[in-house]
Amino acid sequence: IATASVNPVLQHRFNDFMAVAQYSYGRTWYLDQGKGEPVVGFVNDQDSTDQSAGFSFGTADAGARLTGKLFYDWQRSEFETALPYVFERAGLDAGVQVSRTFALVGDVGLESDLDASSTQGGLDSSFWSAGVRWTPNDRTSAEARVGERFFGTSYDFSVEHRARLLE
Numbered sequence: 001i002a003t004a005s006v007n008p009v010l011q012h013r014f015n016d017f018m019a020v021a022q023y024s025y026g027r028t029w030y031l032d033q034g035k036g037e038p039v040v041g042f043v044n045d046q047d048s049t050d051q052s053a054g055f056s057f058g059t060a061d062a063g064a065r066l067t068g069k070l071f072y073d074w075q076r077s078e079f080e081t082a083l084p085y086v087f088e089r090a091g092l093d094a095g096v097q098v099s100r101t102f103a104l105v106g107d108v109g110l111e112s113d114l115d116a117s118s119t120q121g122g123l124d125s126s127f128w129s130a131g132v133r134w135t136p137n138d139r140t141s142a143e144a145r146v147g148e149r150f151f152g153t154s155y156d157f158s159v160e161h162r163a164r165l166l167e
Helices: none
Strands: 003-004 009-014 016-029 048-059 066-081 085-099 101-113 127-139 140-149 154-161
Touching: 085 127, 101 140, 127 154
Parallel strands: none
Antiparallel strands: 003 016, 009 016, 016 048, 048 066, 066 085, 085 101, 101 127, 127 140, 140 154
């Protein structure tokens, strides 16, 4: 398999707010197709062209008492013979700091309903999530959320730690 991509990102800070625009264009080539090995996935090792774009505008200081970000994300993959894949998501992500280390976080918006169609995109289905973020210091944070998406209940848990040479 060979892959190549370009991923430009533009960001600008407007005093207390930050705007970010990003785009990704990539290609995947399967160089050694068909050695009698079982097929994994739904695209049968098909070459693809993959694109994604996103835009967000929100508060620039992640440590502020109130934070918020409006966002829009779009993804599209085209395959040799399989149907294309298209997904969109737009919404508001917000948080309120309730103590020095804890914040209540949540998001709400619209996204493509992949149960209805994975080829059309569109903002067909609503989503939401709510949870808590724990940030004991500038290098470590943990977040847990629960919510509803087009497929049902969703759970999200993440932990980040940044050391001098490792993230």
